[in-house]
Structures are given as C-alpha cells and as structure tokens.
Amino acid sequence: MIEIHNIHKAFGDKKVLDGVSGVFETGKTNLLLGASGTGKSVLLKCIVGLIKPDLGSVTFDGTYFTNNKLDIRQEIRRKIGMLFQGSALFDSMTVEENVEFPLRMLTEMSKEERRERVDFCLRRVGLEGANKKMSSEISGGMKKRVGIARAIAPNCTYLFCDEPNSGLDPQTALKIDELIKEITEEYNITTIIVTHDMNSVIEIGDKIFFLYEGKKLWEGNRDEIMDTDIKELNDFIFANRLMRDAKKVEEEEREEEREEEERRHESENHTPASPEEAVETQEEPPIRKPEGPAATTQPGNHKA
Amino acid sequence: MLQSFGKYLLFMQSLFTRKESTRILFGRTIDEAILIGINSILIVAIVSTFIGAVTCVQVAYNLDNAFIPRSTIGFMVREMTILELAPTITSIVLAGKVGSSIAGGLGTMQITEQVDALEVMGINSASYLVLPKVVAAILVFPMLVILAMFLSILGGYLAGTLSGELTPQEYITGIRDQFIPYNIVFALIKSVVFAFLISSISSFTGYHTSGGALEVGAASTAAVTNSVIAILIGDFVLAYVLL
Numbered sequence: 195m196i197e198i199h200n201i202h203k204a205f206g207d208k209k210v211l212d213g214v215s216g217v218f219e220t221g222k223t224n225l226l227l228g229a230s231g232t233g234k235s236v237l238l239k240c241i242v243g244l245i246k247p248d249l250g251s252v253t254f255d256g257t258y259f260t261n262n263k264l265d266i267r268q269e270i271r272r273k274i275g276m277l278f279q280g281s282a283l284f285d286s287m288t289v290e291e292n293v294e295f296p297l298r299m300l301t302e303m304s305k306e307e308r309r310e311r312v313d314f315c316l317r318r319v320g321l322e323g324a325n326k327k328m329s330s331e332i333s334g335g336m337k338k339r340v341g342i343a344r345a346i347a348p349n350c351t352y353l354f355c356d357e358p359n360s361g362l363d364p365q366t367a368l369k370i371d372e373l374i375k376e377i378t379e380e381y382n383i384t385t386i387i388v389t390h391d392m393n394s395v396i397e398i399g400d401k402i403f404f405l406y407e408g409k410k411l412w413e414g415n416r417d418e419i420m421d422t423d424i425k426e427l428n429d430f431i432f433a434n435r436l437m438r439d440a441k442k443v444e445e446e447e448r449e450e451e452r453e454e455e456e457r458r459h460e461s462e463n464h465t466p467a468s469p470e471e472a473v474e475t476q477e478e479p480p481i482r483k484p485e486g487p488a489a490t491t492q493p494g495n496h497k498a
Numbered sequence: 499m500l501q502s503f504g505k506y507l508l509f510m511q512s513l514f515t516r517k518e519s520t521r522i523l524f525g526r527t528i529d530e531a532i533l534i535g536i537n538s539i540l541i542v543a544i545v546s547t548f549i550g551a552v553t554c555v556q557v558a559y560n561l562d563n564a565f566i567p568r569s570t571i572g573f574m575v576r577e578m579t580i581l582e583l584a585p586t587i588t589s590i591v592l593a594g595k596v597g598s599s600i601a602g603g604l605g606t607m608q609i610t611e612q613v614d615a616l617e618v619m620g621i622n623s624a625s626y627l628v629l630p631k632v633v634a635a636i637l638v639f640p641m642l643v644i645l646a647m648f649l650s651i652l653g654g655y656l657a658g659t660l661s662g663e664l665t666p667q668e669y670i671t672g673i674r675d676q677f678i679p680y681n682i683v684f685a686l687i688k689s690v691v692f693a694f695l696i697s698s699i700s701s702f703t704g705y706h707t708s709g710g711a712l713e714v715g716a717a718s719t720a721a722v723t724n725s726v727i728a729i730l731i732g733d734f735v736l737a738y739v740l741l
Contacts, residue, residue, distance in 0.1 A: 242618050243618075244618065264516065268516070269620075271618060272619070272620040274619075276615065282610060285606075299619065
C-alpha cells in the first residue's frame with residue numbers, strides 16, 4: 195500500500211500539485227486520471243522520488259520515503275518497477291539484456307538464474323523468442339511488454355506505469371491494460387497507472403483518482419465514475435462522442451425502466467370502479483412486486 | 499556562469515557517491531575505453547600524420563638559410579609535436595568526436611527517460627553512466643597522444659624526405675638532438691587533464707539536457723565548444739605552471 199499525504203509541487207510560479215492525498219491499495223490497479231497538464235506524471239514522479247515534492251510525504255507500506263535516509267530510499271526504490279511512457283528501454287541493449295539489467299544490477303543471481311528469470315518474464319508478457327532483438331527492431335506494443343518484463347523481473351512490490359498505452363492501437367492498448375491488471379493481481383503488487391484513456395478506466399480501474407488543475411477532485415471506482423455529478427469529471431469522461439452516446443443510451447434505458455416502474459406502481463394501486471372490473475382484476479395473475487427501488491439504476495451497479 | 503560551475507562541481511561530486519560495485523564499473527570502463535579509444539585511432543592517425551607533415555614542410559620553408567643546419571627541421575618538428583600539437587590538437591579533435599558523442603548519447607538517454615529508469619531502479623545514474631567515461635578517457639587519451647606523437651614525427655619524416663627538403667639522416671639527427679624526456683611527461687600530463695575536461699564537461703552538458711531532439715543537438719554543440727575553450731585555457735595554465 196502506498197499513501198501520499200498533502201503533496202505540493204510548483205515549478206517557478208506554476209503550481210502543479212496542490213495538496214494531493216490518497217491511498218493506493220495493494221493488489222489493485224490504481225489509476226491517476228486527468229487531462230494533459232493536470233499534474234499526473236509529476237505526481238507519479240514525486241511518488242517514485244524522481245521529483246522532490248515541495249511539501250507532503252509518501253509512505254510505502256508504512257515506511258516513510260520522502261526525505262528519508264538515502265539507503266532507506268534506495269531500499270524502497272529497489273522494490274519499484276516502472277513502465278515509462280516511451281518505454282525507456284536501453285537502446286544499446288537487446289531485449290534480453292534490458293530485462294536482465296535490473297537483475298544484474300540489483301540481485302546476486304547467477305548467470306543461469308538470470309537467464310531463466312529473463313525467459314520467464316518474457317514468456318509472461320508474451321514475448322518468447324524476442325530475446326536477441328534490439329529495442330529499435332521491435333514495435334511500440336512490444337516495447338511496452340519489454341518494459342513490463344523489465345519492471346517485474348526483480349520481483350517488484352510496486353509497479354508504476356506512465357501512460358502505458360499511449361501511442362498504441364486500441365487492441366494492443368487493451369492487451370497491455372489486461373496484462374498489467376493480470377500481473378497486479380497475480381503477484382499482489384501495488385500498481386499505479388497514469389492515464390487519460392477512458393478505455394483503461396473502464397477495463398482496469400479498480401480505484402481511480404481524478405486530478406484537475408493539480409488537485410484531487412474525485413476518488414472512486416470504475417462503476418461509480420459514470421454517475422458522478424462533478425462537472426469537471428463529467429466534461430472529461432464525456433468529451434468524446436462514443437462516451438456521450440453510451441451515456442445517452444444508458445439514460446434512455448434508465449428512463450424506460452423508471453416509466454415501467456411507474457406503470458407497475460400505478461396498476462398496483464389502481465382501485466376497481468365496478469364489481470365486474472374487480473372480478474376481472476382478480477382473475478388476472480398477480481403482479482410481481484419490484485425487488486427494490488430501482489435496483490438496476492443504483493450508482494455503482496452500472497457495468498460499462 | 500558561476501552557478502553553472504557550481505552545478506558542475508556538484509555533478510562531479512555525485513559521481514563518487516553511492517557508486518555501483520567495482521566489478522560493474524570495471525566492465526563499463528572497459529566498454530567505454532573501447533568506444534573512446536579504438537574508435538578514435540583512425541581519426542587521430544590521419545590528423546597527426548598530416549600535422550607532422552605540414553609542420554615539417556612549413557618549418558623547412560621558413561628555415562631556408564644556409565647557416566641553419568637542415569637537422570633543425572627535425573628538431574622543431576619533434577618539439578612542436580611533443581609539446582603542443584600531439585596533446586592539444588589531438589584533444590581538440592577528440593573533443594569534437596568523443597565530446598559530442600558523450601553529450602549526444604547522455605542527452606538522448608535523458609530525454610527518452612533512460613536516465614530516469616536507472617534512478618527508479620535505485621542506481622546512481624551519474625556514477626553508472628559518467629564515471630566510467632571519465633576514467634576510460636583518462637586511461638585512453640595518453641595512449642592516443644603517444645600514438646599521435648609517433649605518427650606526427652613519422653609524417654614529418656615522410657614529408658621532409660619525400661619532398662627532398664632534408665635527408666633521412668638529417669631528420670633523425672634533428673629529432674634526437676637535445677631531447678628532454680620531461681617534455682613527454684608534460685605532454686602526458688596535458689593529455690590526462692584534457693581527457694578529464696572533455697569527458698566531464700561533455701557528460702555534464704549531456705546529462706543536463708531537457709526537451710527534445712533539438713536540445714540534444716544543442717547540447718552536443720555546447721559540449722564541444724565548452725570543451726575546446728577549457729582545453730585552451732588548460733593548455734595555457736599547464737604551460738605556465740609546469741614549464
């Protein structure tokens with residue numbers, strides 16, 4: 195679990211983060227969502243220690259990280275795996291060497307053990323056989339996979355992903371998202387993903403933090419995000435036509451359900467006008483009572 | 499200016515804090531020595547041979563006097579080569595080749611977040627990336643300067659004898675005349691100092707690159723310019739102090 199408390203960061207006069215706090219849970223994919231320039235990547239870099247926050251603290255599983263002793267920070271950093279926006283593979287190395295690098299630098303593994311671990315990690319991300327390729331010879335999606343393999347190679351406890359599916363086609367992006375989620379659950383690690391992709395939110399957003407102008411405006415899960423009444427969040431979510439249409443269809447369905455409920459309610463409370471009508475009504479099969487007030491329209495039950 | 503110098507000093511200090519294991523740094527230093535040394539042999543050979551040849555021809559042109567022995571040409575080629583041309587011109591050439599390569603490489607690693615990737619892993623990126631370059635340059639530059647000295651004198655010999663300005667015997671007599679071994683030591687000291695200046699200034703410039711491809715190009719140019727200026731200042735200071 196990673197806790198951040200009251201993180202502030204400014205570059206010159208420009209305030210980028212303004213008192214962001216939150217808890218990122220273990221075994222879940224935690225998403226930092228927001229438009230470009232809202233401070234998501236800066237927050238991520240503050241958490242991993244690449245940028246020092248002006249104020250505030252970061253705690254990894256109870257161990258204070260920010261401003262702590264160098265050796266303690268180093269110890270925590272060695273448990274961190276990070277997938278960068280541009281993958282950040284070492285371009286002078288092959289795929290295999292890239293994945294092996296943290297093992298060579300951070301562990302006492304023998305050459306044979308390292309080779310086995312590299313093969314395992316590459317198999318895990320679906321890249322068996324790509325060992326000897328240079329990073330310049332592989333596609334964007336493959337680079338992301340190598341980046342993930344490199345991040346998980348030394349058995350990381352915390353996985354950070356900075357826009358893992360940027361620049362990828364929707365299908366590949368989905369596969370990368372699924373891979374990250376699978377790895378998070380399989381190894382029970384704390385994963386934080388910076389994204390502005392609503393597909394990622396819908397697919398893998400166990401816990402979502404919405405940032406707006408350096409502040410955390412909203413926190414919740416993927417089921418709740420569609421039903422918020424925060425204007426900035428709604429503007430962000432429904433910025434594209436696809437999401438607006440989906441919302442419209444959902445609202446129409448809810449409207450129909452509501453009308454249906456009203457009709458049922460009316461017929462239930464309807465008083466017969468004459469004895470004949472009363473007889474007719476008795477002969478009809480009894481109307482089934484609804485199980486709860488608008489059960490399917492409750493916030494949080496929506497499946498996108 | 500002072501602020502940049504302060505940053506440079508802090509950067510140099512950071513190379514020696516939380517270093518990686520000696521085994522890793524040794525391997526990296528050997529790799530860098532190959533990159534800096536082996537890949538620079540050809541350019542150093544070409545430049546120094548022609549500099550020796552041109553020096554010989556120009557000295558012969560200026561010493562066209564019956565009272566001055568022809569062997570003086572060989573003597574002057576040797577003195578100029580050992581004291582100045584081999585260490586300084588070689589270093590300036592290497593500032594262009596090695597300096598721009600170091601700055602460009604580190605700058606690219608910086609803007610593509612490869613440096614950040616090292617830092618996130620808990621590796622001191624400055625120490626891991628830069629220290630081996632500096633050590634390798636300090637080891638390799640003197641060797642290249644010795645090669646440059648030899649080839650410059652050989653170039654002078656070939657130019658002088660083939661053009662008929664002096665006989666082989668006169669040239670050999672000249673280069674053996676009043677030889678001061680300390681001059682070799684002085685040249686090697688210069689090469690070590692220049693190696694440090696070129697590798698550290700270029701690394702500093704490249705490491706602090708931010709932005710995109712344009713900034714990487716600008717960093718390479720700045721690295722070469724600053725290194726050459728540092729070499730010339732260092733050359734003067736060393737000559738003043740050590741001679």
